[in-house]
Amino acid sequence: MLTAIIGFLSQIIISIINSTGYTGIFILMFFESCGIPIPSEIIMPFSGFLVATREFNFWLVALIGTLGNLGGSILAYYIGYIGGRPLIEKYGKYILISKHDLDKADGWFIKHGDATVFFGRLLPILRTYISFPAGVTKMNFKKFCFYTFTGALPWCVLFTWLGVKMQHNWQLINSKLESFNLLVVAVVLVTIIWYVIKHLKNRKTY
Numbered sequence: 644m645l646t647a648i649i650g651f652l653s654q655i656i657i658s659i660i661n662s663t664g665y666t667g668i669f670i671l672m673f674f675e676s677c678g679i680p681i682p683s684e685i686i687m688p689f690s691g692f693l694v695a696t697r698e699f700n701f702w703l704v705a706l707i708g709t710l711g712n713l714g715g716s717i718l719a720y721y722i723g724y725i726g727g728r729p730l731i732e733k734y735g736k737y738i739l740i741s742k743h744d745l746d747k748a749d750g751w752f753i754k755h756g757d758a759t760v761f762f763g764r765l766l767p768i769l770r771t772y773i774s775f776p777a778g779v780t781k782m783n784f785k786k787f788c789f790y791t792f793t794g795a796l797p798w799c800v801l802f803t804w805l806g807v808k809m810q811h812n813w814q815l816i817n818s819k820l821e822s823f824n825l826l827v828v829a830v831v832l833v834t835i836i837w838y839v840i841k842h843l844k845n846r847k848t849y
Contacts, residue, residue: 656685660693665707672711675771676795677719683708684767687799691806701807705799712764712795713788716774720787723778757790764794 660667668690675681687708693699760782763773777787 652682653685653689656681657689660686660689665699665703668704668707669711669714672708672799673715673718676712676715676774677722678772678775680771683712683770683798684802687802688806688809691803691808692810693806694803695807695810701803705796705803708799708803709792709795712799713792716791716795717788719772719774720778720782720784723775724781725778757786760787760790761794764791765798770794770798 656671659671663670668686671681671686672683675683675686687704690699690704690708691701694701694704760773760777764770774787774791
């Protein structure tokens with residue numbers, strides 16, 4: 644099932660980039676960064692393959708991918724900034740998120756927001772969704788943009804380079820990452836379960 648979905652996404656990505664060139668890279672990376680699960684692990688390696696065939700320029704591909712990441716991240720940031728906190732304050736109790744939790748998240752982003760955004764951009768799955776909480780906690784916008792750009796750039800450079808090296812075998816890159824992606828998902832799920840159990844215990848205490 645998962646393989647079929649990835650294959651379907653790959654065909655869409657290939658079609659868009661083949662049809663629209665650099666613009667397609669920007670649009671796809673933009674969507675990937677504002678929460679739509681379009682894997683950059685496919686977008687950038689395929690673009691790297693096109694660099695190997697001399698259809699694209701390496702550094703232009705990496706830069707456009709990074710700018711697409713930044714653009715999509717800014718949109719997700721502002722969605723969180725404008726509507727995220729009021730929405731969570733109103734309905735958060737239904738998913739065990741209190742105003743106290745939001746205040747703690749604010750404190751976390753004040754102290755560690757730079758590193759959170761930067762390193763979040765270097766992790767599969769998390770990189771797609773890190774911008775929304777940064778907006779909810781109203782992280783400094785200039786810092787957010789700087790660390791988003793500097794975190795996305797090495798990711799785009801790496802996966803473009805891998806596409807160049809792998810050439811016709813570029814699709815193997817995503818399959819090789821599946822185990823690591825599953826590990827990230829497992830860590831996220833364990834964290835969510837721990838959070839739910841902890842908050843349910845606190846509710847019983849009070």
